[in-house]
Amino acid sequence: MSVFRHMVTALFYVVLIQRSVSAAQGELTPTFYDQTCPNVTDIIRGILLNAAIIDPRITASLVRLHFHDCFVQGCDASILLDDPDTTEKTALPNNNSVRGFEVIDQMKTALENVCARTVSCADIVAIAAEESVVLAGGPSWEVPLGRLDSRSANRSLATTALPGFNETLDEIKHKFAAVGLDTSVDVVALSGAHTFGRAQCFTFEHRLYNFTGIGDQDPDLNETLAARLREICPSPTAGLSNLTNLDQTTPDAFDNVYFKNLQIEEGLLRTDQILFSTHGADTVEIVNDFSRSQTAFFEAFVESMIRMGNIRPPVDAVGEVRLDCRVVNANNSTASGTEDAHLVSST
Ligand code: HEM
Numbered sequence: 001m002s003v004f005r006h007m008v009t010a011l012f013y014v015v016l017i018q019r020s021v022s023a024a025q026g027e028l029t030p031t032f033y034d035q036t037c038p039n040v041t042d043i044i045r046g047i048l049l050n051a052a053i054i055d056p057r058i059t060a061s062l063v064r065l066h067f068h069d070c071f072v073q074g075c076d077a078s079i080l081l082d083d084p085d086t087t088e089k090t091a092l093p094n095n096n097s098v099r100g101f102e103v104i105d106q107m108k109t110a111l112e113n114v115c116a117r118t119v120s121c122a123d124i125v126a127i128a129a130e131e132s133v134v135l136a137g138g139p140s141w142e143v144p145l146g147r148l149d150s151r152s153a154n155r156s157l158a159t160t161a162l163p164g165f166n167e168t169l170d171e172i173k174h175k176f177a178a179v180g181l182d183t184s185v186d187v188v189a190l191s192g193a194h195t196f197g198r199a200q201c202f203t204f205e206h207r208l209y210n211f212t213g214i215g216d217q218d219p220d221l222n223e224t225l226a227a228r229l230r231e232i233c234p235s236p237t238a239g240l241s242n243l244t245n246l247d248q249t250t251p252d253a254f255d256n257v258y259f260k261n262l263q264i265e266e267g268l269l270r271t272d273q274i275l276f277s278t279h280g281a282d283t284v285e286i287v288n289d290f291s292r293s294q295t296a297f298f299e300a301f302v303e304s305m306i307r308m309g310n311i312r313p314p315v316d317a318v319g320e321v322r323l324d325c326r327v328v329n330a331n332n333s334t335a336s337g338t339e340d341a342h343l344v345s346s347t
């Protein structure tokens with residue numbers, strides 16, 4: 001290659017690397033990898049199946065990982081970055097709580113072996129979430145693809161943008177609205193993801209002891225369940241990381257039993273129960289609908305997951321296909337990893 005060609009090529013990279021994530025994301029489509037990595041979903045599913053044999057909880061953990069990625073500067077795999085100065089992994093809602101990183105690494109390694117520098121980490125997380133729902137007995141859907149990975153993470157944003165276990169319904173609605181989601185159906189349908197997975201005692205212990213500071217318990221918590229939970233979480237100061245099932249009835253199945261539980265005051269988190277127990281809230285009838293019809297829940301869940309998966313990074317954000325989901329690509333790496341960079345480098 002002549003020096004001139006090198007210069008031209010370098011110029012193209014500079015231009016292309018600067019393309020904004022949002023511009024590239026105008027075109028999310030389920031067929032994005034049909035030519036470049038047609039087996040992407042099979043490969044992700046294969047690794048998920050193996051992981052779920054050792055750890056049945058992994059399906060729930062991967063769905064939550066996608067949620068915690070998307071609510072913080074869009075679905076851009078920012079949650080996967082390890083840089084200690086900015087990592088979102090130690091933000092309060094994530095610290096010692098969000099999981100599944102090793103399985104995403106395995107998926108990335110397998111994909112780099114088959115179609116190098118092609119599938120973004122953000123898309124891997126999105127597909128892994130969908131395949132996890134399917135594996136647990138829930139609906140399947142065509143996942144829109146073509147996301148790019150961020151060049152940065154933002155711990156302070158993760159701390160404030162993600163909903164907390166002690167927030168009011170209004171606060172939760174506000175956080176959904178802040179990322180462009182609907183404050184009624186999206187809140188209820190996506191909360192239905194608490195149909196599987198686990199929670200630590202510190203996330204609901206306040207309902208068991210001293211709820212309003214007079215040694216009382218949450219009046220919207222079923223007495224029978226409360227007694228059982230006090231055995232798992234013996235005091236406000238001990239066993240705070242002990243785990244119990246979010247759905248006490250069908251703990252690992254993706255079904256609509258979560259909504260039936262709310263009707264008998266068996267929502268584990270306060271933020272689950274208030275969807276049904278808040279007098280006059282527009283969420284109550286949606287809970288009743290989903291409790292009556294699993295089909296209605298599944299259809300709404302798919303639509304809401306697609307909406308959540310479409311949350312975009314800021315317009316000026318720059319994206320790439322990371323080679324290692326935990327670190328941004330080197331500045332001097334010629335392959336930025338974007339589709340367009342490949343096209344240029346092959347000329
Ligand atoms: C509406 C506001 C929400 C709040 C306040 C909330 C809060 C929580 C909390 C406190 C836990 C337990 C974490 C721990 O103990 O380590 C949890 C677990 C979980 N959340 Fe949420 N969440 C919300 C919405 C969502 C949404 C929208 C999804 C997905 C669409 C989701 C999926 C999950 C899953 C699957 C688990 C279990 C994870 C596992 O077992 O690893 N949550 N959530």
Ligand SMILES: *[C@@H]1O[C@H](CO)[C@@H](O)[C@H](O)[C@H]1NC(C)=O
Binds near residue numbers: 042
């Ligand atoms: C890709 O999928 C096709 C058919 O689905 C299969 O024949 C082929 O072996 C797969 N390749 C890899 C690398 O998994």
Ligand SMILES: *[C@@H]1O[C@H](CO)[C@@H](O)[C@H](O)[C@H]1NC(C)=O
Binds near residue numbers: 090092
């Ligand atoms: C995260 O958890 C660790 C304990 O594993 C703790 O030392 C650290 O202070 C926590 N970080 C934050 C930001 O809460």
Ligand SMILES: *[C@@H]1O[C@H](CO)[C@@H](O)[C@H](O)[C@H]1NC(C)=O
Binds near residue numbers: 152154157
């Ligand atoms: C991180 O998020 C905060 C909002 O919590 C915002 O003010 C700040 O500009 C963001 N930082 C970066 C580097 O994007």
Ligand SMILES: *[C@@H]1O[C@H](CO)[C@@H](O)[C@H](O)[C@H]1NC(C)=O
Binds near residue numbers: 166206
């Ligand atoms: C939960 O919020 C209430 C007020 O909304 C507050 O009094 C209480 O201390 C909080 N509990 C926890 C565990 O954060």
Ligand SMILES: *[C@@H]1O[C@H](CO)[C@@H](O)[C@H](O)[C@H]1NC(C)=O
Binds near residue numbers: 210212213215
């Ligand atoms: C209950 O909460 C109140 C107010 O925060 C506090 O004064 C009291 O010591 C607490 N009681 C117990 C048993 O923790």
Ligand SMILES: *[C@@H]1O[C@H](CO)[C@@H](O)[C@H](O)[C@H]1NC(C)=O
Binds near residue numbers: 233234
């Ligand atoms: C919860 O933790 C406490 C104290 O750390 C422990 O004694 C207890 O056995 C645990 N309970 C369960 C059900 O795991």
Ligand SMILES: *[C@@H]1O[C@H](CO)[C@@H](O)[C@H](O)[C@H]1NC(C)=O
Binds near residue numbers: 222223224263264265
């Ligand atoms: C509490 O749960 C039991 C089943 O575990 C149910 O029979 C009862 O009606 C529930 N109580 C309330 C107030 O919903």
Ligand SMILES: *[C@@H]1O[C@H](CO)[C@@H](O)[C@H](O)[C@H]1NC(C)=O
Binds near residue numbers: 328329330331
């Ligand atoms: C890339 O360059 C920017 C400044 O242009 C610098 O802040 C950043 O640390 C560099 N990143 C890597 C991975 O070398």
Ligand SMILES: *[C@@H]1O[C@H](CO)[C@@H](O)[C@H](O)[C@H]1NC(C)=O
Binds near residue numbers: 330332333334
């Ligand atoms: C990029 O820079 C790193 C150190 O900053 C160096 O180790 C690596 O060899 C460089 N790669 C290329 C392709 O120049």
